[in-house]
Amino acid sequence: MKSRLLTSSLIAIFALAAATTSSAAVNGPGPTSVKHHSKLDLSALLGNDKDTESSSPADATPGDGHSHADHGDDSSADVVFIAVISPTAGNEAAGTIYFQKVEGGMKVWGTIEGLTPGDHGFHVHQYGDVSAADGTSAGGHFNPQSQPHAGPDDAHRHVGDLGNITANENGVAEISFIDNELSMEGKNSILGRGLIVHADADDLTSQPTGAAGPRVGMAVIGVANPKDLQ
Numbered sequence: 033m034k035s036r037l038l039t040s041s042l043i044a045i046f047a048l049a050a051a052t053t054s055s056a057a058v059n060g061p062g063p064t065s066v067k068h069h070s071k072l073d074l075s076a077l078l079g080n081d082k083d084t085e086s087s088s089p090a091d092a093t094p095g096d097g098h099s100h101a102d103h104g105d106d107s108s109a110d111v112v113f114i115a116v117i118s119p120t121a122g123n124e125a126a127g128t129i130y131f132q133k134v135e136g137g138m139k140v141w142g143t144i145e146g147l148t149p150g151d152h153g154f155h156v157h158q159y160g161d162v163s164a165a166d167g168t169s170a171g172g173h174f175n176p177q178s179q180p181h182a183g184p185d186d187a188h189r190h191v192g193d194l195g196n197i198t199a200n201e202n203g204v205a206e207i208s209f210i211d212n213e214l215s216m217e218g219k220n221s222i223l224g225r226g227l228i229v230h231a232d233a234d235d236l237t238s239q240p241t242g243a244a245g246p247r248v249g250m251a252v253i254g255v256a257n258p259k260d261l262q
Contacts (some may be wrong), residue, residue: 111216112261115227115251117144121165125229125249129207130256131222137212140194144207144229144249147199153230153244154207156192156214160224160252167247170226172240176219183236184211191220193242196234227251 113131124146132139158171173181174192182189191213197205215221232245 112256112258113216113223113253114256115142115253117227117229117249117251118162119146120167120247120250123231123248124203127205127249129227129251131214131216131253133216134210137210138214138216139208139210140214141208144197144199144205145203147203147205147229147248148231149199149201149203151196151198151233152205152248153228153232153234153242154194154197155190155228155230155234155241155244156194156222156253157226157228158192160226160254162226162250162252167226167228167250170228170247170250174222174225181236181238181240181242183234184209184213186236189213191215191222192225193234193236195236197229222253223255225253227253 111133115129115131117125117127117129119125125144126146127142127144129140129142129144156174158174159169161169161171163169173190175190177191179188179190182193184193184195186193193213194211197207199205213220216223227250228247229249230244230246231248232243234242234244236242
């Protein structure tokens with residue numbers, strides 16, 4: 033009787049082992065394989081993301097975005113500085129002046145209205161600070177080379193000495209000239225400096241400011257938005 037029971041038990045054990053082996057062969061390994069399969073899926077997803085990123089610049093059309101290479105192609109010749117003139121207290125001067133690097137120096141152009149007819153001193157000043165109502169917070173003339181005040185055509189002058197602009201009978205000054213001292217970079221850079229229009233003419237000789245009188249218009253020189261220039 034005992035021998036018969038032992039034989040039956042052994043047969044049951046062998047049958048169970050055979051069933052387990054068969055199931056593994058059909059369905060594959062258990063949880064360990066599932067974990068490995070999940071890892072493969074994750075690797076595949078990461079690989080797809082990476083491929084997408086690397087292919088995007090090649091697939092992009094010009095103008096779709098910016099790259100470091102795009103910024104590297106920029107030059108100062110493509111940059112335009114801007115100064116929006118606001119009146120000082122009790123005055124009406126207003127307008128917009130532009131600066132751009134050209135062959136031979138810096139082109140300066142624009143229009144200022146609200147002036148009295150005649151000549152007005154026109155200078156780049158040391159500070160881009162227009163917090164004072166009378167414009168005095170802009171400091172003195174921009175003079176990084178420590179030169180005497182003079183006219184724009186003199187060999188020794190302040191970098192900021194731009195001479196005079198002339199308003200017509202309607203108080204409008206149309207401005208267009210090239211200056212060989214102004215710069216967009218380096219020690220003579222005018223970026224962030226002040227731009228001042230004076231009430232009177234600059235005599236180009238009196239120290240330190242040419243006796244040009246009070247400040248009637250003021251601005252800070254900044255970088256113009258290219259879209260606004262189109």
